[in-house]
Amino acid sequence: MLDAFLTFINQHKLDLKKQPCLLTVSGGVDSVVMLDLFHKAGFPAGIAHCNFGLRGEDSEGDEQFVQQLSDKYGFPFYTKRFDVKSLTQKKGISTQMAARELRYAWFEELRTTHHYTYIATAHHANDSLETTLLNLVRGTGLSGLSGISAINNHLLRPLLLATKEEILGYATENALPWREDRSNDSDDYKRNQIRHQVVPVLKQLNPSLESTFIQSSAKLSSADRLLKEVLDEWAASIVVKTGDQVRISKAGLMSESEPAYRLWHILQDYGFAYAQVGKIVEGLNGISGKIFQSASHTLLIDRQDLIVRKSTVNEVDYYIQIEDNQQTAEFAGQCISLTKKSSNTDNNFVNSPNSVSIDYDKLVFPLQLRRWRLGDAFQPLGMNGRRKKLSDLFTDLKMDHFAKQQTQILVNGNDEIIWVVGVRLDERYRITESTQQILQAFLSTHE
Structure with missing residues (x-):
């Protein structure tokens, strides 16, 4: 597995000996294997561990375990305790969403403060497959079908080419200790339902499901990048940004095939959903003046153009x-x-x-x-x-x-x-x- 890990790093043209990584280590088998691979490869790194205090003594045990690993491998260790419940009540979001928001904000703070190039997470091929299936259920575009990206700005996922089975095999072969999170056995979370109920059925149809998915994911990612290049070049010919407004030529849009998808490519950055875009396209030949709202922007169907601008709160007359x-x-x-x-x-x-x-x-x-x-x-x-x-x-x-x-x-x-x-x-x-x-x-x- 070390060879596959190094091949992955080389394929993405990363020089991790000169680009130190902040490893996010929970104590589970995935992050422990990632930590061991970085150590064996001789890559400089630091270890970040979040203690959300949601599992009582188990949370305390996880923190102590990861600190012992940092001592063993000789990597700097950073840990922080978070009040997840306060954030969930303040923002009205789920515990999972609150925990994600808190940890990634802290990871980025550590990265910039201590001069790490990347934040490395231990997502693997099975995680990427589950993400794709969840996106498919919720509704997604081509990018959502390609799974988790290997590199996204400062985020690095160096285990994406490994399956869960391969990770467990490496940990067993190298006698690596790890901690089990019992919440992974529960079907209270949608991802766990996919993992425990959907994936096993798919594996009956295709025992090599993960390997097949890795190949399909690579093809879809390439197709998505190629499509974006083509659409970005086309959009530049009909989109004009002036001040705080974006103008999209109606004639330029309607003269092309698949106008709804093309328009969605432009508008998704402004928070418009694909269903809204379909209604916008339906209204292009109607009377001008119709307005559509996303969470952040307002779109006006004008005489010659679609005009998009950031929404403002209606102020009291003054x-x-x-x-x-x-x-x-x-x-x-x-x-x-x-x-x-x-x-x-x-x-x-x-x-x-x-x-x-x-x-x-x-x-x-x-x-x-x-x-x-x-x-x-x-x-x-x-x-x-x-x-x-x-x-x-x-x-x-x-x-x-x-x-x-x-x-x-x-x-x-x-x-x-x-x-x-x-x-x-x-x-x-x-x-x-x-x-x-x-x-x-x-x-x-x-x-």
């Missing part, structure tokens, strides 16, 4: 008060710079969406900067005497839902709209020949 001689007003990652000057100092009164010149003498302070509201109306620059609802203006400008949502208005002390910020000035506040003083307002975005 306003910012602007006093006379105030030089800046900041809101929602943007800033309005205000400069007062005499009309005879600058004859350039050109207005743009982001820079406006306002007749200062018509202002009643304090001004207000607030969100636009349904029913708001003003006189757009160039439309003498004609009022227009902001909602109609936004429709004319073909503004999408997100752009409307972000729009602010600058309001005079007499409740008249002075400027639809970043869109248009009100006709009543433009510079004329009789203007004596000017307030120049410039909109900028914080990087």
Whole structure:
């Protein structure tokens, strides 16, 4: 088994003599065998052991056992006791999930503090098979069918090419001691149900199930990587990221085969499930404006594009008060710079969406900067005497839902709209020949 272990390391082009690993050792046979292999190979390592205190005296015995192993092999030893129950109550998650979250956070802390390159876990081929079967039951894509990856960032699983039977055989042959976790015999956990009830039936159909799975897993992993390369290259041609928004061309998407799978490839990073993606694709030829939510992002079906942005909590309506001689007003990652000057100092009164010149003498302070509201109306620059609802203006400008949502208005002390910020000035506040003083307002975005 040592030869197979070294072959695995070489296949993945790892130089573990120069890249020390933090070995996660529970005291079970898998982690003990991993520890012995690292020692025999002469790879530098440290040992990390978690004591969750969930098994009473057995937990204490596990910690003492692993500490004795560290003394025997001459590796640095790290241990920590965790309060799993507090985290389960705080977050409302299972004991298993809480324990996983706590231990991996601690492993990463140890890795960076003590300069280990990898965190090595003792997952083996049977674990990978069980993971694949669980993913298949829950619903998964191609990556979920390829099992556990050998290397994932700083996580290393050097025993994946070994079966449980091979690990037990190595431990017995080398007279290695280990601790048994009696919770592994219980069917209270889904993984144990797979291990004790499903896998034995599959092995009756194929006695070489684990070996076959290792080969299939390698093929599926290769196919998944190849497919991602192709889809990433294609996605780059139809996806544009601007600021906090992602735009996906509807035409570019619908001109290809399997649009739902292609879209899911893009959207899965934003928390959208495959079932949602199917409904999004169904709505592409419908009326624009439909919105879909994931746990973290919002997607808008607009006229030409799908627009994705991180979801924000709806804030209570608010306003910012602007006093006379105030030089800046900041809101929602943007800033309005205000400069007062005499009309005879600058004859350039050109207005743009982001820079406006306002007749200062018509202002009643304090001004207000607030969100636009349904029913708001003003006189757009160039439309003498004609009022227009902001909602109609936004429709004319073909503004999408997100752009409307972000729009602010600058309001005079007499409740008249002075400027639809970043869109248009009100006709009543433009510079004329009789203007004596000017307030120049410039909109900028914080990087």
